[in-house]
Amino acid sequence: MIAFDFEYYKPDTVEEAFKLYKQLNLGGKKPIYYGGGTEFISMARMNNRYAGAVIDIKAIEECNVNKIVGGELIMGSALSLSKIAESNLFPLMAYIARRIADHTIQGKITLGGNLLGTIIYKEACLALLLSNSKLVIYGRDGKRTVPILDMYDQGLRLEEGELLLQIIVDERITGLPFRHVKRTKLEKIDYPLITMAAIKDGDNISLAFSGLYQYPNRSLEMEKIINDSSMPEKKKVERAIEILPEGILDDLGASSQFRKFILNELLSQVFDKFEEVC
Amino acid sequence: MIEILGQKMLTLNVNGKNRDVLVKPSDTLLFTLRNELGLTGAKPGCENGDCGACTVLVDGWPVKSCLMLAVEAIGKSIVTVEGLKDTPIQKAFVENFAFQCGYCTSGFLMVCHALANIHPDANEATIEEWLQSNICRCTGYEEISNAIKSTLEKINAIQA
Numbered sequence: 001m002i003a004f005d006f007e008y009y010k011p012d013t014v015e016e017a018f019k020l021y022k023q024l025n026l027g028g029k030k031p032i033y034y035g036g037g038t039e040f041i042s043m044a045r046m047n048n049r050y051a052g053a054v055i056d057i058k059a060i061e062e063c064n065v066n067k068i069v070g071g072e073l074i075m076g077s078a079l080s081l082s083k084i085a086e087s088n089l090f091p092l093m094a095y096i097a098r099r100i101a102d103h104t105i106q107g108k109i110t111l112g113g114n115l116l117g118t119i120i121y122k123e124a125c126l127a128l129l130l131s132n133s134k135l136v137i138y139g140r141d142g143k144r145t146v147p148i149l150d151m152y153d154q155g156l157r158l159e160e161g162e163l164l165l166q167i168i169v170d171e172r173i174t175g176l177p178f179r180h181v182k183r184t185k186l187e188k189i190d191y192p193l194i195t196m197a198a199i200k201d202g203d204n205i206s207l208a209f210s211g212l213y214q215y216p217n218r219s220l221e222m223e224k225i226i227n228d229s230s231m232p233e234k235k236k237v238e239r240a241i242e243i244l245p246e247g248i249l250d251d252l253g254a255s256s257q258f259r260k261f262i263l264n265e266l267l268s269q270v271f272d273k274f275e276e277v278c
Numbered sequence: 279m280i281e282i283l284g285q286k287m288l289t290l291n292v293n294g295k296n297r298d299v300l301v302k303p304s305d306t307l308l309f310t311l312r313n314e315l316g317l318t319g320a321k322p323g324c325e326n327g328d329c330g331a332c333t334v335l336v337d338g339w340p341v342k343s344c345l346m347l348a349v350e351a352i353g354k355s356i357v358t359v360e361g362l363k364d365t366p367i368q369k370a371f372v373e374n375f376a377f378q379c380g381y382c383t384s385g386f387l388m389v390c391h392a393l394a395n396i397h398p399d400a401n402e403a404t405i406e407e408w409l410q411s412n413i414c415r416c417t418g419y420e421e422i423s424n425a426i427k428s429t430l431e432k433i434n435a436i437q438a
Contacts, residue, residue, distance in 0.1 A: 001309055001325075008303035008349045010280035038345045041306065042326050054303070056350065059280075082339075102411035104340045104389070105327055189410055 002044045007053040014060050014138045014165060021055060021161045029053040033163055035078055035110030038101075039117045049118075062136075062165050063112070073169045077112030081124075084111060090169060092178040092197060093127040099182045100124070102189050112164045115156055119191075122155070123182075125216040126197035126208040131173040136166040154215040176201050177274035183262050185253055193254045196266045200274045203227070207270065212259060213247055226270065237267040282349055290351055292317065293361030301348045307341075308332045310348035311358060319359035319384045323413075330412030333385040334358050340392045340411070359384035366429050367391045376425040378416035385412050390426040398433045405430075 007029065011017040017033070024031040029052035034040065037056075043049035057063050063078035066087055073089050081097035085106065088094045097106060100114065100123055114124040127133075133148045139162040148167075151157055158164060179198040184190035192211040199206050205226055208218040222240045225231070231239070241260055248256040282288075285302050292315060299314045308325070311317045311334070323331035325344040332343045335357040362368055367390045370376070377383040386409075393400055393408045400408070405426060414422065 001306065002304040005284070005302060005304050007284075008280070008282040008347070012279055016279060037347060037350070038327060041345050041347070044304075045325060056280075058350075101327070102330075103408055104330065104333060104342050104411040105345065107339050107341060108345060 002041065003047060004044070004050060006051050008056065009053065010056040010059050012059050012061075014062060014143075014163060017055050017057060017060060017163055018138055018161065021163070024053045024055075025161060031055055033057050033112075035113035036080065036108040037113075038105055038108050039113065039119060043118075057112070057163065058110075060165075065166060068171055071171045073171055073174050075111055075167045075169070077110060077115075077164045077166060079111045081106040081109050081111070081114065090127065090131075090174040092130070092174075092180060092199065093124065095178070095180040096123050096127055096195075096197060099180070099195070111167065116158070116164060120214050121191055121195070121210045122216050123192065123195050123197075123210045125152075125156075126195065126210055126218075128167060128169070129208045129216065129218040130197060130199050130206045131169045134168040135164060136168065138163045138165050154213075154217075173199070173201075179270060179274050181266055181269070183266070191253070194259055194262050194266065196263075196270070198270055198274070203229075205270060207267075209263075211249065211253075212244075212263065213249060219244075226267070233268070233271050237264055240267055280349075280352065288349070288352060290348070290356060291354070292356045293358060294355075299348070303347065303349050305348045306344055307334070307346040307348045307351050307356070308343035311343060311356075317358045317360050321381055321384060323381070323385075328413070329382070330385040330389065331382050333388040333412065335388055335392055338392065338395060340389045342411075357388075359387055362387060362391055365391060366432060367394060367425070370425040370429045370432075371422075374421050374425040374428060376418060376421040378414075378418050382412060382414045382416075386414065386422050390422070390429065393426060394429050394433060398430060398437070400430060 009020055021031050031053040032051040034054040034056045058078045063076040065074050065076040066079050085094045085097040128148050134145050136145050177200045182195040183193045194212055195210040197208050210216045225236050225240045248259055250256040282303050287298055288301050289296050289298055308320055311320050320334050320343050321331035323329035327342045327345045333340050334343045336354050389412055397404055
């Protein structure tokens with residue numbers, strides 16, 4: 001049971017949602033955009049999160065798109081992880097979605113919620129970082145499209161009141177061979193110690209991780225080493241781990257040393273089999 | 279646009295009937311079902327989306343009602359364990375002794391009922407994946423698994 005009251009709005013258009021946010025914010029209501037609400041409800045119940053108003057975005061048409069148009073896959077931010085998994089339009093993303101929480105919660109968690117929540121793992125981000133996706137954002141000047149790498153700094157940096165509408169991925173990239181490995185402490189359904197996602201474009205491997213740091217990360221420097229054909233595989237793995245910056249997670253889940261051990265194992269496998277997209 | 283600013287009378291479709299119910303935006307579906315509608319089959323367990331004791335069906339799909347606001351259920355069809363009367367999965371749970379203390383049973387029934395409807399041809403991996411959303415602290419998983427498998431076998435035998 002949530003111990004505080006809030007107002008609930010479910011607008012039909014993005015313009016309505018943005019205007020509402022502005023009004024409610026000016027009125028001191030501390031509004032939030034609301035997708036699946038799983039994080040908000042569980043944290044609000046513990047009084048770790050507060051909002052005076054929630055703006056449910058699930059009725060906004062643009063936020064529910066899931067289709068390929070003109071060589072690009074467009075995914076709405078209100079799509080549930082289940083819909084992403086079932087549609088399988090981006091197989092790597094579908095794999096990742098199927099391993100976030102359990103199947104009942106996957107029907108509730110939205111893509112936007114996973115990307116913009118406060119839980120650090122944000123595993124959906126891995127597929128987007130690897131695919132150099134673009135984000136469609138609605139803000140003060142209307143709609144704009146921005147490459148994810150311009151908006152990403154240890155998380156997506158949206159301005160106050162801005163709404164993530166859609167994510168756009170090049171259709172060619174959705175069809176590349178991929179690899180997804182999630183290592184948890186004990187249970188299959190758990191937050192990751194490390195999740196690794198990788199795609200292979202020709203001979204070039206791209207890698208992104210969740211659980212290694214306080215945020216999902218993709219290291220171009222590490223990729224350069226992994227793709228260096230002059231080094232033996234074992235050496236590449238050693239070098240890739242050596243150049244990791246400070247700050248590897250060290251918590252009750254696992255020590256940073258153990259995470260490095262897992263990373264070693266995951267990187268050693270990355271030269272092997274990639275899933276082929278059918 | 280739907281706008282609910284405080285306590286308000288809403289109509290929710292529960293177990294095939296429209297029910298008028300007084301709801302605040304901050305009320306979870308679990309709270310509303312139990313405290314306003316008297317449908318106590320959905321159980322409060324962890325209230326954090328981990329245990330699955332509160333599972334209900336929303337438009338045919340299993341959802342943990344502790345992680346859904348009642349206002350989000352407007353216009354949707356909700357089924358609780360009270361709406362599963364005389365369904366094959368209930369019989370299968372009895373025949374396979376798929377319950378011990380019973381607290382998790384309604385949640386498991388909802389998941390298994392949905393699985394039989396959505397994936398009647400479910401393989402071992404799908405069954406395992408679906409059962410992982412719920413927890414039985416008496417650890418009666420083997421019997422629950424047998425119950426869903428026997429239900430699926432019966433469905434498939436009828437369809438063959």
